[in-house]
Amino acid sequence: MTAIKPQISVQYAENATIITFTSEKILEEKDIQSIQESIMSVIEQAQRINLILDFSNVKFLSSAVLGLLIRVSKKIYERDSQLRLCNINPKIYEIFKITRLTKIFDIYPDVESATENQSKSD
Amino acid sequence: MGTFFEKWFLLSDTAVKFFGNVSFMASGKPVNRSVVVASEPSAIVGVCRKILSKLKANRFSQEDIFAVHLALEEAFINSVKHGNKMDPTKDVKIDYLVSLDKVEISMTDQGNGFQPDNVPDPRYGENLYKTGGRGLFLIRSYMNEVEFNKNGNSLRMVKYKGKPSPAEFQPPTQS
Numbered sequence: 339m340t341a342i343k344p345q346i347s348v349q350y351a352e353n354a355t356i357i358t359f360t361s362e363k364i365l366e367e368k369d370i371q372s373i374q375e376s377i378m379s380v381i382e383q384a385q386r387i388n389l390i391l392d393f394s395n396v397k398f399l400s401s402a403v404l405g406l407l408i409r410v411s412k413k414i415y416e417r418d419s420q421l422r423l424c425n426i427n428p429k430i431y432e433i434f435k436i437t438r439l440t441k442i443f444d445i446y447p448d449v450e451s452a453t454e455n456q457s458k459s460d
Numbered sequence: 461m462g463t464f465f466e467k468w469f470l471l472s473d474t475a476v477k478f479f480g481n482v483s484f485m486a487s488g489k490p491v492n493r494s495v496v497v498a499s500e501p502s503a504i505v506g507v508c509r510k511i512l513s514k515l516k517a518n519r520f521s522q523e524d525i526f527a528v529h530l531a532l533e534e535a536f537i538n539s540v541k542h543g544n545k546m547d548p549t550k551d552v553k554i555d556y557l558v559s560l561d562k563v564e565i566s567m568t569d570q571g572n573g574f575q576p577d578n579v580p581d582p583r584y585g586e587n588l589y590k591t592g593g594r595g596l597f598l599i600r601s602y603m604n605e606v607e608f609n610k611n612g613n614s615l616r617m618v619k620y621k622g623k624p625s626p627a628e629f630q631p632p633t634q635s
Contacts, residue, residue: 365533367501398526400533401598405591412589429526436601437594438583 345373348380353456354422355380356449358392364399374406378413387419388456392449394425404439411443420444424452490559496551499544499569504536507554511565514558520621527602528563528619534595535567535615543569543613566616573612601625 345364349356357377364370381387391407407423414421424446426434434440446452491514497503508529515525536552544550550570557564580587582594600606602625605618 365501367537398529400530400537401592401594402537404594408589408591429523433530433598437597438588442588 345369346376351453354388354390354453355384356390356392356453358394359396362395362397364396364403367402370402370406374409377406377410381410381413381417381419384419386417387414388422389414389419390422390424390449390452392425393423393427393430396430397427399430399433401437404433404437407439407443420456422446422452424448490557492555492557494553494555496553499540499547499550499552501537501540503540503552504532507556508532511556511558511563515563518558518560518621520563524619524621527625528565531599531603531617531619532565534599535565535617538595539567539569539571539615542574543571545571561621562618564616564618566614568609568614571613573609575612576608 345359345361347358347360349358357380359373361369364373377389377391381389389410391410411421422444425448426445431440431445434443434445493510495507497507511532512525512529515528520528536554539552540546544552547570552570553566553568555566555568576596579596580593582588582590582597587593599615599617603617603619604623604625605616607616608614609616
């Protein structure tokens with residue numbers, strides 16, 4: 339069954355592109371695949387991007403989402419761009435901590451702090 | 461814990477009238493079920509909902525419920541993808557027991573099994589940058605007991621009410 343509701347929303351701020359996950363739970367492989375395609379297409383639209391992923395709506399995710407984030411971060415790295423995550427709720431942050439992904443992702447408390455000190459994107 | 465109240469609720473008809481809440485009453489009796497579901501990722505949803513609502517009725521904390529939810533999702537996707545290889549002719553059998561102080565879940569697929577000890581630690585070296593291989597680690601991190609049968613196609617996991625997960629006491633020791 340295809341979800342009608344879009345799974346991400348994209349906001350173009352002055353120095354950053356903010357992608358907000360709109361679902362509370364990100365679990366289904368099909369959804370994860372479609373989210374990934376949408377994010378990749380946003381990244382490809384710019385030569386360089388300061389991308390912020392906003393998790394404020396997300397209350398639950400599976401390890402497949404961690405895989406998605408790593409694929410996104412590799413793409414960002416290839417394009418000499420920047421990725422920041424923010425608004426991760428404490429239970430989900432625990433997953434990042436346990437898996438040590440806090441070592442490879444830049445995680446900020448909120449969108450405001452994530453947009454600070456951003457270099458200008460193209 | 462709560463044995464006095466448990467007995468009282470089981471013995472007293474007035475409890476039903478007083479609380480008028482069947483799910484709360486049902487929490488006194490352990491629920492023991494066995495279900496067989498198809499090898500498709502969404503097939504876990506119904507079973508998951510039943511187990512989690514029983515945990516809620518049995519006053520498990522939000523942290524415990526989150527932990528069991530995560531372990532269930534990860535275990536099921538492993539059974540379907542790596543065990544049954546998404547073969548629609550194969551099923552996954554899920555046995556669960558929810559009592560007042562623990563939840564025990566067994567998941568058995570029809571695949572060839574695997575050796576869990578051979579799964580690398582996803583936290584170190586190049587594994588940290590891999591896009592997969594974290595499911596089993598998360599199950600072990602969030603549940604209190606995790607074991608496999610000899611064939612490696614059946615997983616048994618237990619979470620005790622309020623008992624911290626092993627990961628909370630295991631900060632990374634390597635860099």
